[in-house]
Amino acid sequence: MIWTTLIIGGTVGLALVWIVAELSPRHPKLSAALENLGTVEVDTSKADFRAQLGRLMQRGVLSKFGVNKKDLALVGATSEQHSANQALMGIMGLVIPPAFGTVFVLILGLPAPILIFSLPVSLGLAVLLMWATNLTITQKAAEARQEFARAVATYIELVAAERKRATAATIALEHAADVADSWVFVRIRQELQLARYKGQRPWDALKQFSKEIGVPELSDLADIMRLAGAEGASVYEPLRARGKGLRVQLLNEARSRANADSERITMPMALMGLIFIALIATPPLFKLITS
Known part of the structure; x- marks a missing residue:
């Protein structure tokens, strides 16, 4: 049981590290442009699995999870590479909840049928991670543009x-x-x-x-x-x-973004002010009511 727990915990830890690495900001890659500079042959044996995942994601309903091709071209990624990353993130989303459920069953002694409830969580997490992959590309492309x-x-x-x-x-x-x-x-x-x-x-x-x-x-x-x-x-x-x-033009756009950010900050600041006033006014009010 100890070895099983260690293996499951290690798998979950690697999955979480992978998710953080995928969602962390990076500089735009130049691989797509560099590939056009020559016809150097590379070993494709390791890329076959990712290529198959990419082609699978571009078929049927899964193709709806795609992203703007202009954004991919700007950050230096191909549609197949992005689809493969989406597929891997979706697989991790499907695997992580059952893995956690298995750990809880083994360590806490929970009944095994409780793992059934991890299935809808797996589907939701898979969709969320694939959407987050698209959002990451979109944000990178906006900054790069x-x-x-x-x-x-x-x-x-x-x-x-x-x-x-x-x-x-x-x-x-x-x-x-x-x-x-x-x-x-x-x-x-x-x-x-x-x-x-x-x-x-x-x-x-x-x-x-x-x-x-x-x-x-x-x-x-x-x-x-x-x-x-x-x-x-x-x-x-x-x-x-x-x-x-x-x-x-760029200066005016920067000012517009700064003004929009300032307007978004106004409401939280006003709410914090109200909370601060309520904290100060609450003790005197309670004292007045009790007296």
Whole structure:
């Protein structure tokens, strides 16, 4: 009985650690973009199980638990990988309640039929964990999209500086992307590199990339640079104007979010004030009533 309890307890502990690791914030991954840079063959024997789980989650009713593909592309994950993670979280949700129930039966001596009540809890926890997996991706994508927009504002200014030095449109985009090593600039460099390998014009690649990840600010840069590359137009002033306008837009959005957060805090603060007043006023009231 002791070994059985230890094994079940270890399994539950590993499951909880796995859940915390999956739900903890992470930096956006670049694996999806790096996979497009080459055709390196890897050992897929270990990935077969996860791939099967991913394909299973994309069928029938389970496909309703999917998430926006633009969010997945932005954080560097594929639909199959996300579906496999969802399936694993769902399996953990199904396993954890019966495991706890078994521990209680063995340690506390509860009747074994009580394990039947863990079945609806298992289904509810599985759905909750799969929903939490989607919510994690959505939150990561929202934060990454804001960071991407801020970096694009800087990137536009850098491209404008390159164009002021009479640098060609294609070279200006590449030189500006080489300035920083943040994940946003790395993704932009990768897209420009892929466009060069494919013989695609860089502004077309950035336009397509902006649609894939849902960042329209990058599409505006691509439209401006298309004028410089295709028609040879002077785009220094439009770039500076767009960069300034984007900074103002992002600042206004940040202020709006701050105001919304302040409004949400107002009600809890008012409630805490009422509770504090009630705590102070209660003893005198009781004394007045009793006297």
